[in-house]
Amino acid sequence: MEETNDPKLRSWIEVSPDSDFPMQNLPYGVFRRPGGLPAVGVAVGDWVVDLARLHEARIFADLPQVGNENCFARAQLNDFMALGKRAWEAARTRVSELLRSNNSTLRNNEALRRKAMVRRADVEMMLPAACGDYIDFYSSRHHASNVGIMFRGPASALQPNWVHLPVAYHGCTSSLGVSGRDVRRPNGQLPPAAAGGLPGFGPTCELDFELEVGFFVGTGNDDGRPISTAEAADAIFGFVLVNDWSARDIQRWEYQPLGPFLGKSFATSISPWVVPLAALEPFRVPGPVQDPPVLPYLRYRGDWAFDLNLEAWLTPQGTGDAVRICRSNLRLLYWNALQQLAHATVNGARRRPGDLLASGTVSGPTRDSMGCMLEITRNGADPLELPGGIRRAFLQDGDSITLRGWCQGPGYRVGFGECTARVLPAA
């Protein structure tokens, strides 16, 4: 690991080498000061740069599109997203310039600095975008195989379609909440004890998390023209961590034949800072070989997996001690983001700015790389043994799950911050 010496990446703001938010990252989020209005900001080190205030100060005035209406004085990123890639690049470059050691515009303007810089610890984060459609994929081969075995047995674990298309379903957009929001254990119908019996009803006994990464669509296709894999890279705004909370017993009973519904729709947690695709470019790596070959509309050029380290941490109720229960990596994903977006529009479906497309659980081949309790504990048969004699088949009330993700560069990391949530007892 070497530290970068690129002067463009040295800032007058101190950023610790293990910060998730160095100059190389500059993720976007929507935040609120106590009692204040929501606004779009960028995270750097321990600070948030308030882009709405910078816009008022005419910092973006000379930029096409971005300089017009104040698209940062908003409670969501959608208006900025809709401006498209050139505008994102221009804004990112301008913010990066402002924060450079050799740039005095903001550094030496104390009045503006006071208005536009706020400590991350002092703000509340909100959902970064108004999401019109939330689509959840199922793009990890290890995950699909493991879950398939438990839901349907080894013979039909991986359905015949799986290697030909990125399987997906529409999730519940109202379930989306930002890291820090508690998750209440859902009630629902539970599978009959024996085939042909009557279902039960009550709080789920099989509450689970799912370690995922999602991306926000920036530029949609309002015309209903499919977005090709070649066009997809320009349409993707940025990435977040996603915890697709799941109630396995509810899901197992309800999901035939139309897919998951109440087993998923009670909560989905996302990390608040949207890491731009531009910040992830240095971490593009080859993905898994796709065999059989994919249909032409799913072919793509270049490397489109990301070397993005992923972790899940469990803090059992009553302890303050987070235990890492999963280490995975997004590069394991079989279907990449370009393919997902091309697939999701190939029928002419419209994607709009703010749509969220999530990866599905990102599992690896070993037990310590499995991204949900269902897989880790083999549907509860083999509970996790945690320090202090604590055992977990599934999650208990008071448990917290924290997801982390980062790309490791030489002397810096492009991180996602945390996606964390605590389980509340059923109502």
Place this chain on the structure above:
Amino acid sequence: MEETNDPKLRSWIEVSPDSDFPMQNLPYGVFRRPGGLPAVGVAVGDWVVDLARLHEARIFADLPQVGNENCFARAQLNDFMALGKRAWEAARTRVSELLRSNNSTLRNNEALRRKAMVRRADVEMMLPAACGDYIDFYSSRHHASNVGIMFRGPASALQPNWVHLPVAYHGCTSSLGVSGRDVRRPNGQLPPAAAGGLPGFGPTCELDFELEVGFFVGTGNDDGRPISTAEAADAIFGFVLVNDWSARDIQRWEYQPLGPFLGKSFATSISPWVVPLAALEPFRVPGPVQDPPVLPYLRYRGDWAFDLNLEAWLTPQGTGDAVRICRSNLRLLYWNALQQLAHATVNGARRRPGDLLASGTVSGPTRDSMGCMLEITRNGADPLELPGGIRRAFLQDGDSITLRGWCQGPGYRVGFGECTARVLPAA
């Protein structure tokens, strides 16, 4: 049939007895005059009453909530929906009063009449609500059985969960469009010719409609507290016709295990006028007996099926002649709207004003009461024979489908207008 003599229902606007929009109906929609801004209106006979203009004229000024901000000067009904049932009742009563024969407020105010009354033929209708989540149920037993046989064979046609819960999935909200919008035949992956073979790709060969009825949630549960069946009636704003366009070959190949995705997400048509629950009250009838008995959270009091006649008409390409291909009735639905809404929130999921919950195809027991081509033609095996020697296994380019629905009262009908759309060739 007797004509009503209730003077409250006589209007100074002439309404033909076979109009879908008599005084008993007064449905809400969002419309736009040529070059004008969108506004909320009410349909009566051949007219639209512009509620935004009435609001400006202080017609609602004395009503709690409704009288405050102009919630009708909007491009969607959501703000009005969010005011809740008392506000809907107050507004409905006020509009009804204004239109009565014995009320001169609007009738004798020519300036206001010119501003606030516009012919339906002269306006463009828009989506009535911004829909956060669109949920499609599968609540017709005949439909679920028929489709199950064709997708999975008779042994597992009706899954074990079907009689215990109203099966549903989340649909694509960007697919929603209002009657009159054309539907482009989608491309997609097509099932392999033989098991284990490679999928094809191209325009769907099995384009289908689905005859459904949906309701808009008016009052949501932002707190995540379930909406009970007892509370559900107050939360439902009104009903529309829904055509859930489907590509059966795409759907059959993709839907395992997570449900329909691209086979549905290309288009969903709805009728533009939202018929208030209040207008449907006189047509509440007992629904099918539910056996086995349902779980307590799905029990309800009173009659909650609706005697709502439904029809589907096909206009084959190149002819101007619409042929009725289905007559059904919403009273056949096994799971009712109260149960659907209670189920969709029992896990604490949030429903928001403007969410759309659709019935699923409303099929009856006979061939002429089946609500989609898949059932009518037994997956194409038994094509429809239409006048002029025209045959249809599924829909062809240039074909139009028109859905109609109405409740027949003595001398009047509470109708839904049309939900119509034409098939364009694949891109």
